[in-house]
Amino acid sequence: MMPDTEKRVLAVIAAMLGELSARRALANLGPGASLERDLGLDSLARAELIARLNREFGVQLPDSAMTEAATPTALARM
Numbered sequence: 001m002m003p004d005t006e007k008r009v010l011a012v013i014a015a016m017l018g019e020l021s022a023r024r025a026l027a028n029l030g031p032g033a034s035l036e037r038d039l040g041l042d043s044l045a046r047a048e049l050i051a052r053l054n055r056e057f058g059v060q061l062p063d064s065a066m067t068e069a070a071t072p073t074a075l076a077r078m
Contacts (some may be wrong), residue, residue, distance in 0.1 A: 003076065005057075005076045006031055006072065006073060006076040008056060008057070008076075009053065009072045009075050009076045010029060010030075010031065010072050012049070012052050012053055012056050013029060013039070013049065013072055014026060014029055015052075016045070016048065016049060016052060017029065017039065020045070022039070022040060024040075025038070025039045025040050029072075030072070031071065031072050031073045031076075032071050032072075032073060033071060033072060034070055034071060035049075035069070035070060035071065035072070035075075036070070043066070046066050047066055049075075050065055050066050053075060061075075061078055062078070065078050
């Protein structure tokens with residue numbers, strides 16, 4: 001079973017991909033999916049994702065999260 005934090009991270013990513021009409025990327029979404037390779041998130045999309053996660057969780061992720069977190073699981077751990 002997936003931890004609640006990881007589920008919430010995946011839900012935020014899924015919502016964002018849905019807004020971007022990234023159906024192919026949605027099919028690849030999973031805890032170990034590469035944000036760049038599998039989901040197609042460029043640096044601007046990753047910055048938006050970090051901002052959304054900050055709002056969702058009421059936290060301030062470190063700036064390094066944008067470049068160091070390669071998967072949804074890595075983001076959940078941060």
